Amino acid sequence: xxxEALPQAMPEVRxxxxxxxxxxxxxxxxxxxxxxxxxxxxxADDLSDFxxxxxxxxxxxxxxxxxxxxxxxxxxxxVVIRLGKAFAGVERIDSTTLRCGGGASGILVSSTARDAxxxxxxxxxxxxxxxxxxxxxxxxxxxxEVKDVLRVCEVVxxxxxxxxxxxxxxxxxxxxxxxxxxxxxxxxxxRGHIDSPxxxxxxxxRIAAAREASQPLRTKTGGSTFKNPEGLKAWQLVDEAGCRxxxxxxxxxxxxxxxxxxxxxDATSSDIEALGEEVRRRVKQNSGVELEWEIQRxxxx
Numbered sequence: 001x002x003x004e005a006l007p008q009a010m011p012e013v014r015x016x017x018x019x020x021x022x023x024x025x026x027x028x029x030x031x032x033x034x035x036x037x038x039x040x041x042x043x044a045d046d047l048s049d050f051x052x053x054x055x056x057x058x059x060x061x062x063x064x065x066x067x068x069x070x071x072x073x074x075x076x077x078x079v080v081i082r083l084g085k086a087f088a089g090v091e092r093i094d095s096t097t098l099r100c101g102g103g104a105s106g107i108l109v110s111s112t113a114r115d116a117x118x119x120x121x122x123x124x125x126x127x128x129x130x131x132x133x134x135x136x137x138x139x140x141x142x143x144x145e146v147k148d149v150l151r152v153c154e155v156v157x158x159x160x161x162x163x164x165x166x167x168x169x170x171x172x173x174x175x176x177x178x179x180x181x182x183x184x185x186x187x188x189x190x191r192g193h194i195d196s197p198x199x200x201x202x203x204x205x206r207i208a209a210a211r212e213a214s215q216p217l218r219t220k221t222g223g224s225t226f227k228n229p230e231g232l233k234a235w236q237l238v239d240e241a242g243c244r245x246x247x248x249x250x251x252x253x254x255x256x257x258x259x260x261x262x263x264x265x266d267a268t269s270s271d272i273e274a275l276g277e278e279v280r281r282r283v284k285q286n287s288g289v290e291l292e293w294e295i296q297r298x299x300x301x
Contacts, residue, residue: 032071052160
């Protein structure tokens with residue numbers, strides 16, 4: 001549905017509603033087309049009222065830091081929702097618990113936990129995204145996942161209804177949840193354990209050093225491209241299939257970590273997605289293993 005066909009259908013908002021909004025600058029790959037509409041709500045009530053009044057036929061998608069996403073070149077239909085400062089707070093609830101806004105970064109969550117003497121959330125330091133994305137994708141790294149620390153999250157459903165969901169409601173599996181279609185995570189409560197800030201900082205430093213040593217952090221990338229198959233490492237399967245450094249257009253399989261695709265400078269989203277599919281084909285041919293995308297691919301094909 002094109003943005004020019006929608007103006008009369010858009011509800012009034014207190015936040016910012018932008019038609020034909022470029023998304024490339026908002027995602028890590030720095031590629032892709034426009035959203036028909038980009039909505040940055042003023043607060044949770046603004047978001048709830050907007051979704052309640054929005055034509056149910058118009059699709060809705062939440063966008064965090066865009067760190068694990070390919071936005072296709074033809075753009076994203078409907079409304080993309082991006083949570084701003086009103087959703088980026090983190091507060092201590094008790095000696096082991098934090099309530100975090102859906103737009104809060106992993107770095108802010110882990111740093112706040114450190115200052116509060118709450119251990120067990122250090123792994124969030126290593127995931128370049130926001131709380132809403134972590135909850136949706138069961139984000140994880142270095143042996144821990146969101147399902148290990150989440151107690152409850154609050155979402156705004158596509159209908160505009162606000163609802164609390166437990167980890168059981170989300171039916172978590174590896175990098176996947178059963179979050180309802182069109183729902184937006186506006187907060188999450190995480191529980192860790194009591195630990196010293198010094199020990200927490202040491203673990204965060206260890207994780208940061210490990211990432212720096214093994215991942216192409218200073219490139220236009222989308223993070224881990226493929227899920228690790230049961231008992232296997234995706235990067236190793238990609239490497240064994242001879243894909244290290246493989247290119248399609250301006251997209252390349254990272255030389256540093258073969259489960260990362262990078263935009264060398266002039267890649268299109270089509271280049272990146274085509275490269276991923278070629279890697280999947282070669283891995284299947286070489287090992288018989290069918291890799292599954294971990295990166296979310298969104299927009300019109």
